[in-house]
Structures are given as C-alpha cells and as structure tokens.
Amino acid sequence: MPRRVVVVGSGPAGLWAARYACENGAEVTVLEARRKVGSKLLISGAGKCNYTNILSARDQAERFGRARRFILKAMNFLPPEKLVWRLGQLGVVPELVDDFYYFPASSCAADIMNAVMMPQIEYCTSAAVTGIKITGDRVCAVKTLNEEEIPADAVVLACGGLSYPQLGGDMSLVYRAAELAGHNIVPPVPGLVxxxxxxxxxxxxxxxxxxxxxxxxxxxxxxxxxxxxxxxxxxxxxxxxxxxxxxxxxxxxxxxxxxxxxxxxxxxxxxxxxxxxxxxxxxxxxxxxxxxxxxxxxxxxxxxxxxxxxxxxxxxxxxxxxxxxxxxxxxxxxxxxxxxxxxxGWRKAMVTSGGVELKEVNPETLESRLVKGLFFAGEQLDVDGPCGGYNIQWASASGALAGFCAATSE
Ligand SMILES: Cc1cc2nc3c(=O)[nH]c(=O)nc-3n(C[C@H](O)[C@H](O)[C@H](O)COP(=O)(O)OP(=O)(O)OC[C@H]3O[C@@H](n4cnc5c(N)ncnc54)[C@H](O)[C@@H]3O)c2cc1C
Known part of the structure; x- marks a missing residue:
C-alpha cells in the first residue's frame, strides 16, 4: 500500500512537498483553504515570480539571520542551482535578471505553479484544515472545516503566514492545526513591509x-x-x-x-x-x-x-x-x-516573521519533534528571508525535503 500523504496549503512549499512525496511513491492529496491553488505564488514578484537567485544554498541561508543553521539541510536538499535545473526540466526556461535574480523567461508565475503540479496528485480547493487527529504519538488524519476526516500516514503543514490576508493567511486557520498538535507559535509580525x-x-x-x-x-x-x-x-x-x-x-x-x-x-x-x-x-x-x-x-x-x-x-x-x-x-x-x-501592516507585508517554533522541529527531516508523521514547510515555520527570491527558494526547498521525508520515513 502506498503511504497516504496529505499536504495542507498550495503555496510553493505545499506544491513542492506534494511533488516530492508523489515522486517518492506516496498517494498525495493537497488541501487548500482558498478557492484557487497557489494564490500568493501567482502574484509573487509582481506576477513574474523571482523564484531564487545565483547564490549557493549556504550563502542564501546566511541571509536568514537566526534561522540560518536550521534551514541549511533543506536548502541543500533542493539548492538554488537544482531548483533552476528542476524547473528547467519541467519546462520553465530561466531568465537571469541583473545577473542575480531568477525569473521564468515567460515572466509568468503561473508557469512555475503549472510545472510543479502533477496529474497524479489530487488538489482540493475550498478545503480548510482545522486540526489533525493523533493516535498515540502519531498523526492519523486531518480534520477539515466541514467536519471531514481525511486519513493520512503523514501530513505536511505548509500553510504560509499572515501576510497578504486577501490572498493567503487567515489568522484563525494558518496556525490552528499546528497549535492543536501542541506546537508553540512565535508571535507573527509583518515582514518585508x-x-x-x-x-x-x-x-x-x-x-x-x-x-x-x-x-x-x-x-x-x-x-x-x-x-x-x-x-x-x-x-x-x-x-x-x-x-x-x-x-x-x-x-x-x-x-x-x-x-x-x-x-x-x-x-x-x-x-x-x-x-x-x-x-x-x-x-x-x-x-x-x-x-x-x-x-x-x-x-x-x-x-x-x-x-x-x-x-x-x-x-x-x-x-x-x-x-x-x-x-x-x-x-x-x-x-x-x-x-x-x-x-x-499585514495587507502590504510580503512575508511573515514568526511562526512554528524551530526547536520543536527536526531540521534534518522537518518532522515535528512532538508528533510523528507531522511535517512543516515554508513560511509557516519561524523563518523569513530578505527580498530577492530567498523566500520562494526556502519554501520550495523545505517543501521538497518535507515531502520526501513524509513519503519515505516510517
Ligand atoms: C506581493 C508579494 C510578492 C512576493 N514576491 C516574492 C518574490 O518575487 N520572490 C520570493 O522569493 N518571495 C516573494 N514573496 C513571498 C512568497 O510569496 C512567500 O514567501 C511564499 O509564497 C511562501 O510560500 P508558502 O508555500 O510557505 O506559503 P503560501 O504561498 O502563503 O501558501 C500557503 C497556502 O496555505 C493555505 N492555507 C493556510 N491555512 C490553511 C488551512 N488551515 N487549510 C488549508 N489551506 C491553508 C493558504 O491559503 C495558502 O494558499 C512575495 C509575497 C507577496 C505577498
């Protein structure tokens, strides 16, 4: 039986988590609270999406301040050059702007989203997750706003943050499942604002x-x-x-x-x-x-x-x-x-600073240290980077690592 992986959130972190889980043999469902997949990704970089830059994984990580050590394993799992290469394999021709920033040559963020999505994955929209079900010390299902329980061997929470509430985070939903699972949330404040x-x-x-x-x-x-x-x-x-x-x-x-x-x-x-x-x-x-x-x-x-x-x-x-x-x-x-x-304020902020506390998450796998089978990726964690493709690089890399580990770890 393939492992059932449920990914919560369809930003770059969730989309990459789903792809890596699927490529590694899992049966994957993505649950997205909004009516559309990848809303924030689609408007990133003014709709053109600056998805990474020329720096190495280590040099990018250095720009993440106090989170730099935590993120290194994930950044090395899908480093900038590999992200550019993988997207290239999936049909996204890269364009280097100002000799530093990578954008799709089509100047269209949707091309990245479409490239990362896979026909084998089920993407459910208007499917807000309100909690996870735990038996013993292990996750066994997610609970949705309309009281459904979806069974899961592993869950990746990639719910983003509170910035641009018009397109993403709703305070009552973004951190709820993580908090109910016992995780502490570093109080979020607006970043890149x-x-x-x-x-x-x-x-x-x-x-x-x-x-x-x-x-x-x-x-x-x-x-x-x-x-x-x-x-x-x-x-x-x-x-x-x-x-x-x-x-x-x-x-x-x-x-x-x-x-x-x-x-x-x-x-x-x-x-x-x-x-x-x-x-x-x-x-x-x-x-x-x-x-x-x-x-x-x-x-x-x-x-x-x-x-x-x-x-x-x-x-x-x-x-x-x-x-x-x-x-x-x-x-x-x-x-x-x-x-x-x-x-x-949040309506103008590009990222969230704060989120799921890092010491409660294993940086080697991005699995919760509190609940087995529960993984985190992207802006949902207490990680935020500067302008210039760093945040989508982090979301993609952490999604890839979390998705891989969700599909392969026992
Ligand atoms: C205007 C703007 C421009 C930007 N430009 C760039 C750029 O060019 N380069 C760059 O690197 N970064 C950029 N960023 C930042 C970047 O978009 C984010 O860092 C990135 O999208 C984070 O990815 P994520 O997958 O972690 O979260 P998100 O992209 O926020 O995705 C999280 C998803 O989870 C969903 N969700 C939340 N809670 C639940 C729930 N309970 N149940 C189900 N679904 C849920 C949300 O609706 C959302 O779709 C920009 C941000 C903004 C606002």
Missing amino acids: GLKIADYSLSELSGMVLEDAELIWYFGGKKMRTGGILLFTHNGISGPAVLDISAAVARALSAGKAVKVKIKFFKELDAGSWDRILLTGSVDNGKKSVASCLAERLTRRCAELLLMLAGIPSDRTMSRLTAPERRLLTGLLGGMEKTVCDTE
Whole structure:
C-alpha cells in the first residue's frame, strides 16, 4: 500500500512537498483553504515570480539571520542551482535578471505553479484544515472545516503566514492545526513591509526614490545600518533599504520599544560633505538659487521641500544662504532623524516573521519533534528571508525535503 500523504496549503512549499512525496511513491492529496491553488505564488514578484537567485544554498541561508543553521539541510536538499535545473526540466526556461535574480523567461508565475503540479496528485480547493487527529504519538488524519476526516500516514503543514490576508493567511486557520498538535507559535509580525513615520512631513515626496541612501536605525539599544534604494511613501518609507530590516523593526515596535531612523539622502554624503558642497556653491554659483543647486543632485520637488522644512525661502540664492540656514539644510540632508511608529501592516507585508517554533522541529527531516508523521514547510515555520527570491527558494526547498521525508520515513 502506498503511504497516504496529505499536504495542507498550495503555496510553493505545499506544491513542492506534494511533488516530492508523489515522486517518492506516496498517494498525495493537497488541501487548500482558498478557492484557487497557489494564490500568493501567482502574484509573487509582481506576477513574474523571482523564484531564487545565483547564490549557493549556504550563502542564501546566511541571509536568514537566526534561522540560518536550521534551514541549511533543506536548502541543500533542493539548492538554488537544482531548483533552476528542476524547473528547467519541467519546462520553465530561466531568465537571469541583473545577473542575480531568477525569473521564468515567460515572466509568468503561473508557469512555475503549472510545472510543479502533477496529474497524479489530487488538489482540493475550498478545503480548510482545522486540526489533525493523533493516535498515540502519531498523526492519523486531518480534520477539515466541514467536519471531514481525511486519513493520512503523514501530513505536511505548509500553510504560509499572515501576510497578504486577501490572498493567503487567515489568522484563525494558518496556525490552528499546528497549535492543536501542541506546537508553540512565535508571535507573527509583518515582514518585508513599508514603515510609517510619526508626524510625517515628507508626504510631498511620495513616490520619490533615492538610489543610494543610507539609513541608520536605533532600537532596543542597537544601532544598525541599511543602504540602497529608498522609496518615500505617503506616510513613511519603503524600498529595499527598508524592507529587509522591517521585520526586526516590527518586532521591536510590538515589544513597545522606540524606533528611530536617521535618513541620509546619499550614503557617501554626511552633513560635513553637504556643508562643503554648499559653501563651494556659494562661491562658484552665487547667483543660482539654492533650490536649483540642490535639484542637480535631488529632484526639484525634494529640494523645495527641504528648503521649506528648513524655513528657507524657495528663491534664496547660494550667495545669500546664511550659516544657520546652511546648518539646518545640511542637518536634514546628512541625517534627518525620524520616529518609526508602525508598519504598513499585514495587507502590504510580503512575508511573515514568526511562526512554528524551530526547536520543536527536526531540521534534518522537518518532522515535528512532538508528533510523528507531522511535517512543516515554508513560511509557516519561524523563518523569513530578505527580498530577492530567498523566500520562494526556502519554501520550495523545505517543501521538497518535507515531502520526501513524509513519503519515505516510517
Ligand atoms: C506581493 C508579494 C510578492 C512576493 N514576491 C516574492 C518574490 O518575487 N520572490 C520570493 O522569493 N518571495 C516573494 N514573496 C513571498 C512568497 O510569496 C512567500 O514567501 C511564499 O509564497 C511562501 O510560500 P508558502 O508555500 O510557505 O506559503 P503560501 O504561498 O502563503 O501558501 C500557503 C497556502 O496555505 C493555505 N492555507 C493556510 N491555512 C490553511 C488551512 N488551515 N487549510 C488549508 N489551506 C491553508 C493558504 O491559503 C495558502 O494558499 C512575495 C509575497 C507577496 C505577498
């Protein structure tokens, strides 16, 4: 008799778990709460799906912070180069973007989903799982919202997280089965999400991008730096310089800690450098307006807003800029300090930070240490990575390992 494996969730983790379980001889059923398979996968990377990148399994794992050791076995089971190769075998032609990120050449996330799905697997939608049935110390069935019991020799929970609730996680369902099985859930907070600034005075910059900003963060007694592309939003900041640190900020905020950020418009230019630039400008371009001079490096809109924030008339010429005015301006340009008051919340978050506690799961197999035959994969675990294909790589690799072990372990 083939082993019966039930996979809960049809994101990349669930789809790969089902494929590996099926390829290893199991009879597989996927249960998905939503009406469609792979909803979040389909919108990932703006519908194009950045599914991994050129880094090795070990180098990608290093970017997962405290989870890096836990995830290594899974990342090596289906490493980035093998994921690209396997998808290639299944008809997904890879395209390398910016010499780093892998997307399907078709720019269509659905191609990945269709490639990973198999006709031998049963995919049931509108099938929310509410619990698992355990006899002795072993899983024997899953229970669905409509009171059905589906027998299983092994169950893979790949329920994702709480981000984008419009397409995935419903708080009442995502962690329920894991919790009922006795697992602890590290309180989830939004990750890869924009941040809101208190008393925001920069809303007029909404949509403006700084290509090489530097952000200096202060929270929980720590000082951290991030850099790169910064996007001003209508109520705060976003973009790569913000997203990768946002989960840590969210956790600090949820613990009631104050979070401050100093925004440097250009990484290389501190207040002293700006002071020299403005002084030189007052000699070389005395008749030019300060706004025009600044607009050569920033946008006109940004230059005018900074003058307004510093209380300097917009037609002030370089030669007439006073020393106190220059100090005000250089202070803003070289490190404007702001208080972060919130994240943009679950509806905008790309991942969840938090989830099933890692010490209760065996990293060699992704099997629960509490219940035999119960496996976990993907974002459901307390694992979250940065932007750039890391999260789908992790979901795919952990799904592959969990599915393989669910099909083959006794
Ligand atoms: C807008 C956006 C863009 C993104 N772009 C990228 C990108 O380009 N590259 C990248 O690496 N990552 C990206 N991510 C992150 C990535 O999509 C996720 O990390 C990944 O989908 C996680 O996979 P998963 O299978 O663990 O969970 P999910 O994809 O969330 O799938 C979990 C599934 O389980 C179902 N489910 C939940 N509870 C139950 C239950 N009780 N019973 C049955 N089913 C249940 C959910 O409905 C869901 O379909 C993006 C995320 C978002 C929101």
